[in-house]
Amino acid sequence: MGGAYGLRRSETGPCLLQLGGAAAMLLIRTTARSCWALQGVPRVAAGACTPWIPTHTHGTWSGSSHSGRSSWRRRATAVGALLGLGSALAYGGHCRQTAQAESSPQDTVLGPFPLYTREEVGRHRSPEQRVWVTHGREVFDITDFLDLHPGGRSKILLAAGGALEPFWALYAVHNQAHVRDLLREYKVGELHPEELTAPAAADDPYAGDPPRHPALHVNSLKPFNAEPPGELLGEHFLTPPELFFKRNHLPVPHVDPDAYCLKVEGPGGRTLSLSLQDLQRRFPKHEVTATLQCAGNRRSEMSRVRPVRGLDWGISAISTARWGGVWLRDVLADAGFAEEPESQRHVCFEGLDQDLTGTAYGASIPFYQAMSARADVLLAYEMNGAALPRDHGFPLRVVVPGTVGARNVKWLGRIWVSAEESPSHWQRNDYKGFSPGVDWDTVDYTTAPAIQELPVTSAITDPPPGATVASGEVTVKGYAWSGGGRGVVRVDVSLDGGHTWQVAEMQGEQQPPGQVWAWKLWQLTAPVPPGTTELDIVCKAVDASYNVQPDTVGPIWNLRGVLSHAWHHVRVTVAEE
Numbered sequence: 001m002g003g004a005y006g007l008r009r010s011e012t013g014p015c016l017l018q019l020g021g022a023a024a025m026l027l028i029r030t031t032a033r034s035c036w037a038l039q040g041v042p043r044v045a046a047g048a049c050t051p052w053i054p055t056h057t058h059g060t061w062s063g064s065s066h067s068g069r070s071s072w073r074r075r076a077t078a079v080g081a082l083l084g085l086g087s088a089l090a091y092g093g094h095c096r097q098t099a100q101a102e103s104s105p106q107d108t109v110l111g112p113f114p115l116y117t118r119e120e121v122g123r124h125r126s127p128e129q130r131v132w133v134t135h136g137r138e139v140f141d142i143t144d145f146l147d148l149h150p151g152g153r154s155k156i157l158l159a160a161g162g163a164l165e166p167f168w169a170l171y172a173v174h175n176q177a178h179v180r181d182l183l184r185e186y187k188v189g190e191l192h193p194e195e196l197t198a199p200a201a202a203d204d205p206y207a208g209d210p211p212r213h214p215a216l217h218v219n220s221l222k223p224f225n226a227e228p229p230g231e232l233l234g235e236h237f238l239t240p241p242e243l244f245f246k247r248n249h250l251p252v253p254h255v256d257p258d259a260y261c262l263k264v265e266g267p268g269g270r271t272l273s274l275s276l277q278d279l280q281r282r283f284p285k286h287e288v289t290a291t292l293q294c295a296g297n298r299r300s301e302m303s304r305v306r307p308v309r310g311l312d313w314g315i316s317a318i319s320t321a322r323w324g325g326v327w328l329r330d331v332l333a334d335a336g337f338a339e340e341p342e343s344q345r346h347v348c349f350e351g352l353d354q355d356l357t358g359t360a361y362g363a364s365i366p367f368y369q370a371m372s373a374r375a376d377v378l379l380a381y382e383m384n385g386a387a388l389p390r391d392h393g394f395p396l397r398v399v400v401p402g403t404v405g406a407r408n409v410k411w412l413g414r415i416w417v418s419a420e421e422s423p424s425h426w427q428r429n430d431y432k433g434f435s436p437g438v439d440w441d442t443v444d445y446t447t448a449p450a451i452q453e454l455p456v457t458s459a460i461t462d463p464p465p466g467a468t469v470a471s472g473e474v475t476v477k478g479y480a481w482s483g484g485g486r487g488v489v490r491v492d493v494s495l496d497g498g499h500t501w502q503v504a505e506m507q508g509e510q511q512p513p514g515q516v517w518a519w520k521l522w523q524l525t526a527p528v529p530p531g532t533t534e535l536d537i538v539c540k541a542v543d544a545s546y547n548v549q550p551d552t553v554g555p556i557w558n559l560r561g562v563l564s565h566a567w568h569h570v571r572v573t574v575a576e577e
Helices: 094-103 118-122 143-148 153-159 165-170 177-184 276-282 299-303 328-334 367-371
Strands: 005-008 015-019 088-091 130-135 138-141 187-191 217-220 225-227 262-265 271-274 286-293 318-327 346-354 360-366 378-383 397-399 412-418 457-462 473-481 488-494 505-507 520-527 534-543 568-574
Touching: 118 130, 130 143, 138 177, 143 153, 262 328, 271 276, 271 328, 276 318, 276 378, 286 378, 286 397, 318 328, 328 367, 328 378, 328 412, 346 367, 360 367, 457 534, 457 568, 473 488, 473 534, 488 520
Parallel strands: 262 412
Antiparallel strands: 005 015, 015 088, 130 138, 138 187, 217 225, 262 271, 286 318, 318 378, 346 360, 346 412, 378 397, 457 473, 473 520, 488 534, 505 520, 534 568
């Protein structure tokens, strides 16, 4: 579907804002390539394989909090709307005010506007408190536009209390002059000048972290861990990097790509040192489409059974990208290693992210997996056709398809082969599964293997929990994925809590059997039984080995809340006819 915003003006009548096609939807359609980018990494003096130097030059998106309702706001109200393809929003007096805006400087206002802090703007996140957003230094009350938004109020509310720029950059159709003119109808104030810059604290190890997209649901700020809303996650087979879930254990390092050096410890004490340019020039480039999932994805469902320790992830600590880089096996061979199918050794990875004591994040995978031509283990420097963003491991990371995210070490600095698995805390004393009967008084991490391949899972991304759906028929969307290269062969969906089932349609990239590294997105449109007031929507996936999700969480509960992959339930209300 095509189309864009188009303005049609009448000399004598009201002005109509034409909404042409899905491209006009504020938070539904994405551009082929997002133009919202993280701050660039500055280049300093080049030097082959010199140590990386952490700095604190980058800020973060200003977080928003909340404020009381303004007693002064402009009385510009939409007088009619018809939502849908080719429909129009009619606004009395809009033509006159648009003409005024065109004949005067863009920043000219018709009167003094009050000044607000971002905290005050952030207090306006719901229709009850009024919904405010910012664009540039201007503050807007868009409450009266919520029901007129062609993408629905749930999408536009993702920006509530914060800035529009990250969303408009992701969905660039909005960044047009007449759309800005329309937005100006709702202006209620301006940001205080002191809010336009946010100096970073020099003693904060997280002050150098990159900015993040405000749509993300933040589970922790320091270190930063966040996931996108499910309804946005399910719209893209390849997740836009800014919406790709963020899982950090330590501050994000600031790495100069010209000075970057990867150390690969080979046999006999030999060390291979490779710059980013060496990797790109000396080894063939390969691409792999692979889904990464945090071990704690859907942990919140386990915490509703019994308390667990860990970040309260929802369904979106999972994302998919097309990774570009070089085979790990090619680099290991260049360092002097040969394939050993029966080897019990391990390939260990260490990142450049460190805590204040100098301890780095680390993990390991089996040596036979690292050297296997069917495992597709990649040293990646690209993500969806562009350089890795800082949050995702710039300039180099490990991508181990089909394996838990914890083994996909970011900001890779060192590789070595060992008879023992990585000594890292996150390899030996975390990311392991236990019986529901094990508690923190009896747990012994030495008795359980580290999680590597993940079990089959699926989740409903749309409609969200608690939504109201139309009577007649409902469309349900979601994702399904299994670890170890086992592709998903079927997704079953129920509208009545699992009493009856229908098979969903799946979409995804064709990959060889045993090397199906990417998820499937699925969809089902089904009639709503007459007289139904509520739906208990359930999904479950089946993989190529006929592994299927368990029906309840209780039997797979564990004290760390990992490997949560039971049937996913979403309960919604059916609107009255």
